[in-house]
Amino acid sequence: MKKRVIVGLSGGVDSSVAAYLLQKQGYEVIGLFMKNWHDDSVTISDECPWLDDSNDAMLVAEKLGIPFQTVDLSEQYKERIVDYMFDEYEKGRTPNPDVLCNREIKFDVFMKIALDLGADYVATGHYCRKTTLTKDGQDVHQLLAGKDPNKDQSYFLCQLSQEQLAKALFPVGELLKPEVRAIAKEQELTTADKKDSQGLCFIGKVRLPEFLQQQLKPKEGVIVEIPKDNAFYNETVPTFNSKLEELQYQSRKPSYEVSQGKIMGKHQGAHYFTKGQRKGLAVGGTVEPLFVIDTDVKENVIYTGQGTAHPGLxxxxxxxxxxxxxxxxxxxxxxxxxxxxxxxxxxxxxxxxxxxxxxxxxxxxxxxxxxxxxxxxxxxxxxxxxxxxxxxxxxx
CATH class of the missing domain: 2.40.30.10 (Translation factors)
Known part of the structure; x- marks a missing residue:
């Protein structure tokens, strides 16, 4: 009996080649496209809307002669990813939807559907590798970086569990991106020259502020520049009685106040900004560009500092x-x-x-x-x- 693998065909070159490689290795391969999004008002329409992607995925499945279907996961996606994102931004935190999408959608909701369809494994086009070792009589799965240092995507899978890894395959993890493209060309797959998609996983490119504005209302506040010589950065390091005290000190969050700096301009909501951000501040006239060093969503203030070497970063x-x-x-x-x-x-x-x-x-x-x-x-x-x-x- 051939082992059955369900490949998450995203309409990109990586998952297309993953499906081809598995077929070549003798698996029974089925292609499944995840539809995770309905709202076209916030996607930049010519930047990979899901319709083009599902079409490309279908053409690849046809070319390989494998069964193909689309599953609509938009409800679970909204619940587990989109709502979570809004919630995190509202708290002044910056979520990573791609990591969540892998944990909650591809290797949970999608994996359950695949297993219900009799799959032994689920495969994706991620650039990472999996090996299995035996420890105390148990199988232990290892998640390894992809062979291509420029494309290693192990970070996006950092929340996977042993149970999820047990059922996962990553066929392109041993290859470099140019090799993947070459295989796609050789096999005349329609995705061979397709640009890598950017933006939210499986949604395509989204205008983030507009996307967030649907849920989080704009609210005018001030942009404050904190000088490099702020007392907080120059205080004498105390003597610590334990390593724990030292770690608490090193990881502490500075508390800034508007009075410590200079008001540089206005913004439309502290919850749209993230630490380290430079774009979107729209403040000129400084020697070096301003970077966000902190946001206060309660008081709706953005604190910034000049240059990449600012101690607040x-x-x-x-x-x-x-x-x-x-x-x-x-x-x-x-x-x-x-x-x-x-x-x-x-x-x-x-x-x-x-x-x-x-x-x-x-x-x-x-x-x-x-x-x-x-x-x-x-x-x-x-x-x-x-x-x-x-x-x-x-x-x-």
């Missing part, structure tokens, strides 16, 4: 609460007071940085060797041992 530690801590490798989870040397990143495409994990009673601190720019609440931090992603969490 940097911190050397962050905290993840127990509720938002996730181990892909549950067998490696730390107990209170344990530490682990890791490589970590706080956003996709960021080079991995040396860091130490410190498990405390209430959660986990990630302490970086070098200060990190724009550590943003609501985003995910992921940590690795060599090439293997072992855990992640939401930055508090």
């Amino acid at each position: 940097y911190k050397s530690a962050l905290f993840v609460s127990n509720e938002e801590l996730h181990w892909v490798r549950e067998d490696l989870a730390l107990d209170t007071d344990e530490t682990m040397q890791v490589l970590a990143r706080i956003r996709y495409r960021q080079p991995l940085e040396n860091a130490t994990l410190h498990k405390v009673e209430s959660g986990l601190y990630v302490e970086f060797e070098n200060p990190q720019s724009a550590i943003t609440e609501g985003q995910f931090v992921a940590w690795y041992l060599d090439e293997e992603l072992v855990g992640s969490g939401v930055i508090s």
Whole structure:
């Protein structure tokens, strides 16, 4: 009996080639397209609306001679991704919908549909790899970085569980992007030269402020520039009685007030902005460009600083609460007071940085060797041992 794999055909080149490779490996392959969105008013219509994508996915399935159907997951998508995003922005946090989409939609709702259709596995076009080792008589699945350093997408899968990985296949993880395109050309797949889609997973390009404005009403507030010599940045570092005290100090959030800086302009809502953001402030006349160093959604104030070296952008530690801590490798989870040397990143495409994990009673601190720019609440931090992603969490 051939093993059955259901491929999430997105209408892009990566998932198309994933389907072809699985077919070549002797699997019974079925293509499924996820429709996650109905509202065309906020998508930039000529930038990959779902209709074109589902059409391309269908043409690829036809070319490969595999069964194809579309599943409508827009209700679950709205509930689990869109509502969550609005909620996070309203709290002044910056969510990562792509990480959530993988955990909640592709490897949960979609996976359940696939298993109901008798699938042994679900496959996607992600650039990452999976291996399985045996430990104490149990199968342990490892999530490894993709072979292509420019395309490694393991970060987006940082919230997957052992159960989800057990049923997942990533056929293009061993390839470089140009090799994937070459295979698609060779097989005359319609997606061979298609541009990679940008924007929200499976929605296409969205104008984020307009998208957010549907739910979060505009509200005028001030943009304040905090000078580099603000007292907060120059205070004498206290003496610590414990490592925990030091970590609390390193990861603390500055509390700014309007009186500490200069009003530079107006904005339409602090909840539309995120730490490290430069675009959209529309303030000129400064020597260096302004970057958002903090937002206060309660008082509706955006705090900014000049230049990429502004001290308000940097911190050397962050905290993840127990509720938002996730181990892909549950067998490696730390107990209170344990530490682990890791490589970590706080956003996709960021080079991995040396860091130490410190498990405390209430959660986990990630302490970086070098200060990190724009550590943003609501985003995910992921940590690795060599090439293997072992855990992640939401930055508090």
